[in-house]
Amino acid sequence: MKAYQIFLDDWHRILIGNYPAAMYFELLVRAAFVFLLMVVCMRLIGKRMATQLTRLEIAALSSLAATGGAVLLNFQRGLLTALLAALAVVAIQRMLAMYATRNEKVNTILQGKVGILIGNGHIHLEQMEKVRLSKERLFAQLRSEGVMHLGMVDRLYFEADGNFTLVQNKQPESGLPILPTTDPLFLAQQVTDHEHAVCSHCGKRYDKAPRQCSICAASTFIAPITQAQKK
Numbered sequence: 001m002k003a004y005q006i007f008l009d010d011w012h013r014i015l016i017g018n019y020p021a022a023m024y025f026e027l028l029v030r031a032a033f034v035f036l037l038m039v040v041c042m043r044l045i046g047k048r049m050a051t052q053l054t055r056l057e058i059a060a061l062s063s064l065a066a067t068g069g070a071v072l073l074n075f076q077r078g079l080l081t082a083l084l085a086a087l088a089v090v091a092i093q094r095m096l097a098m099y100a101t102r103n104e105k106v107n108t109i110l111q112g113k114v115g116i117l118i119g120n121g122h123i124h125l126e127q128m129e130k131v132r133l134s135k136e137r138l139f140a141q142l143r144s145e146g147v148m149h150l151g152m153v154d155r156l157y158f159e160a161d162g163n164f165t166l167v168q169n170k171q172p173e174s175g176l177p178i179l180p181t182t183d184p185l186f187l188a189q190q191v192t193d194h195e196h197a198v199c200s201h202c203g204k205r206y207d208k209a210p211r212q213c214s215i216c217a218a219s220t221f222i223a224p225i226t227q228a229q230k231k
Helices: 011-016 021-045 055-073 079-102 104-111 125-130 135-144 184-188
Strands: 115-119 153-158 164-168 190-192 197-199 225-229
16 A cells, blocks of 8 residues: 555554455454464474463463464465474474483573572572562562561472472571662561671572671671561
């Protein structure tokens, strides 16, 4: 369509378009076919397509969406091309999933490794940088699990599928507070442990504040808090 053929008051073209009526019926047929094809393919890929997705499943789902969209919006392409492309995606995904199940190296390449974000009461900053996770996001996740300071955490794993797994400390010690600074009233209600010090950067706990943290080399230390609250 040329520029001189476009008019803002041409409501017939804007709402209905310049296609013949039969093409709209074909659009319904294409939409129904693509929808059923996607449902069948997702069923063949596995039950996890309805839950948290892995990298492999996200790639498969994106490929299926691109295949269906191209056929749905381009009337010059036949439905057989969508069917063949979708079957190829499903076959490749199932083959890779099978190899990943049988071979740990393949599984690590496709899915990634489980990372330890917190261990022994302090943050593993190198792992945080590796997975590109901010401390704000980390602390928000811990607060959603009812954690108020790092002394309550034994391990926090960052799973290969992007989920977090928290293992709480059975005998909590005082630790770095993770409460938001925008809530100073609640933070002031916590009991402070003045007999120890924690690194304000990584949360490493010390009996006495050193000049430099042995974990992250930071030089700022604060008093940790305990699990109890002031009455």
